[in-house]
Amino acid sequence: MDPLFLAYSYFRRRKYQQCADICTQLLEKNPYDQATWTLKTRALTGQVYVDEVDWDEEGIAEMLMDDNVTAQIARPGTSLRQPGTGQGAVSQGVRPMSQSGRPVSGFVRPGTQSGRPGTMEQAIKTPRTAHTARPVTSASGRFVRLGTASMLSNPDGPFINLARLNFAKYAARPGLAKALFEYIFHHENDVRNALELAALGTEACQFKDWWWKVQLAKCYYRLGMYHDCIQQLKSSLKHQDMIDTYLYLCKAYVRLDQPLTAIDFYKQGLEKFASDTSLSSGIARIYEGLNEMDNAVKFYKDVLRVDNMHVEAIACIATHHFYTDQPEVALKFYRRLLQMGVYNAELFNNLGLCCFYAQQYDMTLTCFERALSLADENTVSEIWFNIGHVALGIGDMNLAYQAFRITLSNNNDHAEAYNNLGVLEMRKGHVDMARAFFQAAYVIAPHMYEPHYNWAQLSDQLGDLQSSYNSAKRAVDAFKDHVDSKELLKQLQHHFALL
Amino acid sequence: MSTVDLAKQPVQENKSEPKPSKWLDAYHDPVASLYTFTQCITLSDIQADGDWKLIIADLGSGSTNMKLKVYKGTDLISENTIIDLPTGVVTFYMDTHEPRTPAIAVASGPFIYIYKNLRPYFKFTLPPLEVNSMEEDLWNQVKEGRINVYVLREMLEGMRTDGTTLTVRSLRYLQLTDAGDMIQFCEVYKNSPLKRQTVITSLNTLKKSMSEDDAISCLVLGTEDKSIYVLDPEAFTVLATMNLPSVPVFLSVTGMFDVEYRIVVACRNGCIYTLKRGVEDISKNCIELSSQIVGMERLNKTIYVACMDQTLKCFTSKGKKMWTVKLPKSITTIEVVDYKPRGFKAILVALSSAEVHVYKEKYLVDIIKTDDIVTAMRFGRFGREDGTLVMCTSSGGLLIKILKRSASFEEKDMSGGPPASQNVKLNVPKKTKLFVDQALRERENGVTMHRTFQRDLYLLRLNTARQYAKALSNSMNPISTDPSEPLKLSAQIQGIGPTFKLTVNLQNTSLSQASTKLHITFDYDDKLYNFRRTYIPVPMLVPGLNYAFETYIECLNDKGVSDTVKVYVLRENKSVPIITGVISMPVSETLVVV
Secondary structure: OOOHHHHHHEEEEEEEHHHHHHHHHHHHHOOOOHHHHHHHHHHHHHHOOOOOOOOOOHHHHHHOOOOOOOOOOOOOOOOOOOOOOOOOOOOOOOEEEEEOOOOOOOOOOOOOOOOOOOHHHHHEEEOOOOOOOOOOHHHHOOOOHHHHHHHHHOOOOOOOOOOHHHHHHOOOHHHHHHHHHHHHHHHHHHHHHHHHHHHHHHHHHOOHHHHHHHHHHHOOOOOOOOHHHHHHHHHHHHHOOOHHHHHHHHHHHHOOOOHHHHHHHHHHHHHHHOOOOOHHHHHHHHHOHHHHOHHHHHHHHHHHHHHHHHHHHHHHHHHHHHOOOHHHHHHHHHHHHHHHOOEEEEEEEHHHHHHHHHHHHHHHHHHHHHHHHOOOOOOHHHHHHHHHHHOOOOOOHHHHHHHHHHHHHHHHOOHHHHHHHHHHHHHHHOOHHHHHHHHHHHOOOOOOHHHHHHHHHHHHHHHOHHHHHHHHHHHHHHHHOOOHHHHHHHHHHHHHHEE | OOHHHHHHHHOOOOOOOOOOOOEEEEEEEEOOOOOOOOEEEEEEEOOOOOOOEEEEEEEOOOOOOEEEEEOOOOOEEEEEEEEOOOOEEEEOOOOOOOOOOOEEEEEEEEEEEEOOOOOOEEEOOOOEEOOOHHHHHHHHHEEEEEEOOOHHHHHHHHHHOOOOOHHHHHHHHHOOHHHHHHHHHHHOOOOOOOEOOOOOOEEEEEEOOOOOOOOOOEEEEEEOOEEEEEOOOOOOOOOEEOOOOOEEEEEEEEEOOOOOEEEEEEEOOEEEEEEEEOOOOOOEEEEEEEEOEEEEEEOOEEEEEOOOOEEEEEOOOOEEEEEEEEEEEOOOEEEEEEEEHOOOOEEEEOOOOEEEEEOOOOOOEEEOOOOOEEEEEEEEEEEEEEEEEEEEEOOOOOOEEEOOOOOOOOOOOOOOOOOOOHHHOOOOOOOOOHHHHHHHHHHHHHHHHHHHHHHHHHHHHHHHHHHHHHHHOOOOOOOOOOOOOOOEEEEEEEOOOEEEEEEEEEOOOOOOOOOEEEEEEEEEOOEEEEOOOOOEEEOOOOOOOOEEEEEEEEOOOOOOOOEEEEEEEOOOOOOOOOOOEEEEEOOOOOOOOO
């Protein structure tokens, strides 16, 4: 068989390594074989290809040294940095919040695990659920590692020596130039050279090729020049409507913290591509980030109408129903996920909780048992925590206590478990123990209002009104509509003012 | 009849055309570094040139740098150092000489300093109080060397616990604990006579026999020994002394000393007393309040009192309560506005929300927003302008605003009506068909469901107990269960790599028992990590305190691999750790090449 044909076949079957090997052999015989050269470039790119339109985790540098913010204090409901300020936001008392005040999502994706940290100290602390620290910048976290990995696999140096390439020559030949660009951008991760090539490429086709404009935009995005990026993308859309372009445009707008503009563009995209799930799920994600759950669920439902196997949409709708007091509906959605073949600890844990709150007791504990057997070390603590909650629900304090203690032994930084243990100790009358637990909880997770309030309540009972007052104030800072904390504050203020 | 109204913001006008402010900004210096209270600000024509000056007694840092400052316009024209903390500043006419220049009186400690033409003129000292005979006797014995310093200390201590008011010298002596200090103290002071002096708490003026603006006035002082003194302005002798049940803090005076006068005194016990000429029994006209007083002003025949419970109360001069207004934030100070050209009278209330509310009667007519909390303000004539408001803020700023001559204040009653939240419906989800179906299933299979659940529950309990026992036997808990070792551990990792900082927080959770002989050590993969300190000795842990121990960890691998690290807290001569913390190490960042 013709080796080039075989290589093509490997390439189509995504066996990039074999494809590249054959191409290397062919190129040894004839180094000027353009077809082989292009194929090898594409094969090498394919090995490290990342879907650029997907959302990425914001790095520490992007968050703390953000110079793209237009307003420090945005109008309510227009910024992803201050979620929950718009209309119809869910209450923190009903649905737990992440550090940034955003409700926990039903689906773990980049950017949902922890919020925007307020201080450098918070930023460099390890986020609890992720079990990895945040990357320094999003430009380094993912791309550099992939780039270096592929470098190591080539002991005899890089395939293409970028320094010796004459970009102008390649740019004039679109067939080669496009493959070369992707190679430079994805494999070499050399944005500056990629930008140069893209600039020459778009010039070579009289600024009429939408593809080059999108590539230029990608380079600008990587370099943090979001406004230039948006300009190129809009110009590209004039030539050709592409879903990718719309997604990229919205990604840039989200980075600029203009979620409402991003939604507008998603909607424009939906007018052209009416049944595309990535566009409508994009809108839903933004609404979720803005804490407008009703709108988010509406768009997730739109997604399901087109693609009824969309895991993210099902999971998010289920979570919404669970937290709006309809566990029986949530149960239905989670069962759907199970039927689709999702088989992991998190799902069984959620099923167990839904069964318990929907009063289907016979299924509850079986689900938890299965969740425990499937759990890895990161999730096992969460499952024990939920078992503790079920135990609280049936009034078995001893079981609850043990479950929370097991949670802590699996994850030392589980603030919620510390808080609940504190409450249990308080009920038993072990004041000093309860005090230590509450202190631990609010040191680990200052964004949670519960330990602050509990600590205030405990201090109030002990007669330490000053710490009670300070703590109640912190609770109100964390959750400004918490009625009990406010009541306590009022009581204390009255007490202080009284003669 | 009293009513409690909730203070509401004046109804907002249409957003597009904001209401023009009724005040002109005359001067704003956010870094004037003036720290003062309302009692220590006054406005007066001290040079008799028709240009009114601003006189401020600056508290400085509270112990140093106390100054009397005089501003002409925005320029500081004079500065005099005050030795002790000033408690009040007034100006008064003490003679009938021409030109009519008033004197400045500054109350500070037991003294009143009089300044004339911006120069120190006279110092008045309060008459000394009677010293307890036993205390005097004790100090005499020390002087003669009959008793030593310890006996003196013991006796004085006894007298203090009996409730005798001691002199400042004895009180200072009781603060000393070192024997050498006590002997030295006695040596220095035993030969000077023992005096008991009181401290002035409030200062005001009272016209002597004429009611003109520039008539001669007496000084009225409230002191810490619960009395009010009236001083003659020419000879500086005490004209009258009045005793009160508590320490006076705010004074308000009307009338003339020789004819008829009325002194309203707010006291530290939360009562307001009215003193009149010739009336001995003061308890009759007493207003008792439920909260501490933060300010008191009088307008015509009504008394306005600001209390610590965020209320502004109004009383008639007879002591009848007229109304109470609840304010949104706590009150810092109040001041009266008497703007004669327009006949406008109101009360200014400074709040801790950095706002000044203007109340006409009980109606809120205006809000002045400031960029800091106002702690002192004075309304009156400044320069050549009649309606000037001088404000000092808690960060030391000075703000001067002028009331616009065209300003008109409309009063509106903004109370009444049910709150808007009453009409909001609760978001109760509908009962779904699914729920009904499931409830039906539950009803039909109740017994089997219960049995299954109970069986599962037993299994779960067993499983949990096993896990728990395992965690206990491995001491895998960050909190010890052993009652003899009540410890709690929490560990945090900070940093982005390759060097991380590990902070181990240890807390002794018992109430009284201290923990000793503890050690911290770590369990880690030495191919992956390098600890700068692998062993940390722990000092004695005092109950309730949080101890932090730190070490640095270096990640030796740049492939993005991470592992868990265990922290053990061990007791001497015991191989099993008391508590263990498990830390999942974050992935170390490689060098950033963009």
